Amino acid sequence: MTTEAIKQAERSLVGYALLQPKGALDIQLEPYHFFDPRWAKTWGAVRDMAANDEAVDEVSVASRMDAREGSRVLLDLAEASVEPAVLPEQYADLVRDAWVSRQVLGALESVRRASAEGSSGAELLSYALECLARVHVEQPPAAQGIAELVKIRYRELADLAQRKAKGEQAVTGIPTGIWQLDEMLGGLQRGICTVIAARPGMGKSAFGQTVTDHASSRGIGVHVFSLEDTASAYTDRAISRTSGVAAEAIRTCTLEQGHLKRIGDAAQTLYERRGWIVDHRCAITAEEVVRSVRRELGTNRTQVVIVDYVQLLKGPPGFQSPGDKTAVVDHAMDVLANAAKQDNLSYVVLAQLNRECEKRDNKRPLLSDLKQSGAIEERAKAVLMLYRPSVYREKDQQTGRPYPESCIELLLRKNSHGRTGKVLAEWDGPTTTIR
Numbered sequence: 140m141t142t143e144a145i146k147q148a149e150r151s152l153v154g155y156a157l158l159q160p161k162g163a164l165d166i167q168l169e170p171y172h173f174f175d176p177r178w179a180k181t182w183g184a185v186r187d188m189a190a191n192d193e194a195v196d197e198v199s200v201a202s203r204m205d206a207r208e209g210s211r212v213l214l215d216l217a218e219a220s221v222e223p224a225v226l227p228e229q230y231a232d233l234v235r236d237a238w239v240s241r242q243v244l245g246a247l248e249s250v251r252r253a254s255a256e257g258s259s260g261a262e263l264l265s266y267a268l269e270c271l272a273r274v275h276v277e278q279p280p281a282a283q284g285i286a287e288l289v290k291i292r293y294r295e296l297a298d299l300a301q302r303k304a305k306g307e308q309a310v311t312g313i314p315t316g317i318w319q320l321d322e323m324l325g326g327l328q329r330g331i332c333t334v335i336a337a338r339p340g341m342g343k344s345a346f347g348q349t350v351t352d353h354a355s356s357r358g359i360g361v362h363v364f365s366l367e368d369t370a371s372a373y374t375d376r377a378i379s380r381t382s383g384v385a386a387e388a389i390r391t392c393t394l395e396q397g398h399l400k401r402i403g404d405a406a407q408t409l410y411e412r413r414g415w416i417v418d419h420r421c422a423i424t425a426e427e428v429v430r431s432v433r434r435e436l437g438t439n440r441t442q443v444v445i446v447d448y449v450q451l452l453k454g455p456p457g458f459q460s461p462g463d464k465t466a467v468v469d470h471a472m473d474v475l476a477n478a479a480k481q482d483n484l485s486y487v488v489l490a491q492l493n494r495e496c497e498k499r500d501n502k503r504p505l506l507s508d509l510k511q512s513g514a515i516e517e518r519a520k521a522v523l524m525l526y527r528p529s530v531y532r533e534k535d536q537q538t539g540r541p542y543p544e545s546c547i548e549l550l551l552r553k554n555s556h557g558r559t560g561k562v563l564a565e566w567d568g569p570t571t572t573i574r
Contacts, residue, residue, distance in 0.1 A: 142174065145237045148230045149178040155227045156182060157197065160189035168231040172238040246270035261456060265426050268433040269481070313443055313485055316353030317573060319562045320549055324521060327443060327485040328556065332476045332518055334449075336490040336509055337525035338497070342547060343489045344368065345571040346525060347445045348376060350487060351415060360414035360440035362432050366451040370419045376571055381405035385569035414439055424455045425474035433482070441484060446475065448489035449515065469514035476518040490515055492524070502531050506552050522553035527566060547573060 156163035163186055173179035184203045188195050250267045258266065296311075312326025327333055327350065337343045344367075351361045365373045372390075379386035382405035384398050394402075409415075416439050418431055432444050446452070454467040472488070479486040496504045504524040509515045516522065528535075528542035535542055547566035551559045565574050 145234065146175050146178075148233045149173050149175050149182075152227055152230050152234065153178050153181050153185070155230075156185040156189075157195065157200070159227075160185055160195040162227070164189055166227055166231050168234060172234050174234075174237060174241070243271065259456070261426070265430055268430050271433075313350075313354055313359060314357075316349045317549070317562070317564050319564065320523075320551075323551060323558065323560060323562060324523075324554065325557065327487060328520070329442065329485050330480050330483050331520040331555075332472070332479050332486045332488050333521040333523065334488050334490050334509075334515055334519040335523050335525065336492050336504065336515075338492050338494075338504070341525045341527055341530070342566060342571065342573055343491075343525060344376070344447055345566075345573050346523075347447050347487060347489055348380060348571075349573045350443065351445060352377070352380060354443050355412055355415040358414060358440075359442050361416075361443045361445065362435060362439060362441045363415070363417045363445045363447070364423075364428055364431075365417055365419045365447050366421050366423070367447060368419065370417070373417060373419060377409060378402055378405050379570045380572050381408055383570060386571055387569065414441075421451065422453050425452050425471035426455050428452070429474060429478040432478070432484070436482070443485045443487060444479075445487045446489060448491055449475075450491050472514035472518040488515075488519070502526070502533075503548070503550060504552075516553070519553065520555040521551070524550040524552050526550060544568060 152163075152166075152168070163182070168182070170179040170183035173182060181200060184200050185195055188199065188203065193199065246267070247270075249270055250263060253266055254263055312321075312324070312328040314321050314326050315324075335343055335346050344365075347363065351363055354361050363373075368376075375386050375389045378384070379389055382398075382401040384394070384401055384405075388394055388398065389402065416435060428444070428446060432441060435441060449468055449471055450464065452467065452471045454470060458467065458470065475486050475488060478484070490509060492504050492508045496502050496508045503526050506516050506522060508524075509522075526548040527544075528546060528548070529544045533542055534540060545565050545567065547564050549562040549564055551562070553559065566572075567574070
């Protein structure tokens with residue numbers, strides 16, 4: 140559509156607003172969507188006046204505008220009143236679409252300037268995806284007043300309160316599938332990194348799959364980066380969890396009677412699942428993780444990103460200290476935390492713990508046990524550590540009996556938005572399931 144046609148659509152919308160000011164309040168169109176600043180200012184003035192139940196006509200609107208514009212405002216408003224929009228919603232769609240086009244072109248112009256400044260191809264791709272994702276995700280690209288933020292948040296909390304009053308489980312974030320943890324954490328929060336840390340074999344990947352299965356079954360898109368497992372190993376665990384057949388039996392094909400049918404039923408369930416995508420490449424950079432997420436964001440409707448695990452990410456090309464694993468991990472956490480905030484996604488970053496916890500009598504992990512822990516602890520807003528007492532043949536101090544193999548402790552060591560503490564959950568070793 141030509142610029143002149145867009146201006147005509149904007150002028151007609153203003154004409155409609157002058158005749159039907161209350162109707163303008165129902166149209167999802169903001170002043171920043173307009174190309175012509177005259178109509179942007181007028182649209183905002185009319186909506187403000189209508190919201191306050193003020194009388195709306197050319198003279199009253201003109202008096203609300205900049206006095207220095209004088210009679211020019213009245214002439215503009217008279218011009219707009221001649222051809223009011225008959226189908227205002229369709230005109231609004233045209234104006235919004237033109238605004239998006241301008242944002243996209245502006246983003247591409249930024250990329251062109253970055254190219255002229257000598258950015259590499261990989262850097263340009265990352266920057267281009269970031270710019271375009273910002274257009275898609277962060278509309279409107281402007282600061283919001285506290286009044287608007289409070290109004291939005293109040294509606295969210297009121298909805299959650301109503302659902303809880305009906306006996307439903309309701310949390311502010313994305314449910315993990317472990318309700319005791321969700322009660323403490325409020326679910327996985329968008330816009331931040333949540334770190335899941337443990338020693339090898341404690342259940343980090345199982346926790347990631349618990350979240351993935353639970354979220355995707357509810358239509359929440361999850362993008363998984365399985366940096367350690369092969370595609371077949373990851374798939375075996377998914378089938379095992381869904382079918383209840385031990386992962387080892389699936390891997391070695393030592394199946395008993397009835398197992399094949401259960402596996403077939405599980406395969407059909409997973410085949411119909413949408414919003415669960417897995418990238419099983421190894422030795423990729425944090426930048427490539429973010430690029431991949433943004434490429435698939437619209438198609439997968441991603442809300443949760445799971446990185447298994449952060450110490451397996453490598454530094455970007457030209458990284459100053461590629462052999463310094465702590466520096467690489469610090470850089471990766473910076474990139475992932477920034478992407479979580481920019482794209483308003485929940486990043487669940489799995490991390491390996493060092494051996495220090497095994498040297499203590501009480502082997503439950505602490506924040507200081509994070510391997511290459513500099514930015515992991517700093518950039519994460521929540522840190523959850525997994526611990527299975529039976530691995531160390533630990534006895535319950537109250538009963539004196541060994542902890543059962545089914546016991547797993549979820550230790551919330553850091554929570555910037557609430558309390559910390561311990562949650563007891565159930566571990567099923569054969570299917571590597573936490574519930």
